[in-house]
Amino acid sequence: MKKLSEMTDEERYGKVGAEIRRLDPEAYKNRTDKSAEANLALLKRLRGAIELQGLSPRAVNVLGRHGIRTRKDATGRDVLALTYGERNCGAKTRSEIKRWLDANDFPPAPADTHHVAMVREANAPKIGAEP
Incomplete structure (x- = not known):
């Protein structure tokens, strides 16, 4: 049998x-229910939190009200x-959620960046337009 330090x-x-320890060591230490079912539920919550990490708090709240924690x-x-x-x-929040749904494991760009790009595009001179 190996020593604990060798395992x-x-x-x-x-x-x-x-x-669980890899995602959040504190969550593993502070859990009160140590059953297998509770560990699986905690792992699912942590994975969902990691996936929603790139979204704004407003977008996370909107998705949470509908029970959506992951793309799955x-x-x-x-x-x-x-x-x-x-x-x-x-x-703005809907476009952020749409980008999150369309993304392939990449965190979405901050909503402000998207808004600035939309404003720049709207204010850009049109090619071929008469002055």
């Missing part, structure tokens, strides 16, 4: 425990249609 995290804490939760649902009647969800 890998996976050998010592199991696959789920090692993954959003598949098969018309997320943008759900957000139209939502308070505090304007065109």
Whole structure:
């Protein structure tokens, strides 16, 4: 039998425990329910939080009100249609959510950058337009 100091995290804490410790060591230490089901639920919450990390707090709240924590939760649902009647969800937040849904594991650009690009495009001189 190996000493604890010689064991890998996976050998010592199991696959789920090692993954939780990798994502958030404090969450692993401070958990109150140490059952396998609770560990899986904690891991799912941590993975969802990591995936939503690039979004603004407003966009995260809008998605959370509809139970969407990951892109997988959003598949098969018309997320943008759900957000139209939502308070505090304007065109800027919807465009940020759309970029998040379309992204392939890349965090979306900050919403301000997108807004600035839209303003620049609107104010740019049109090619071929008469002065």
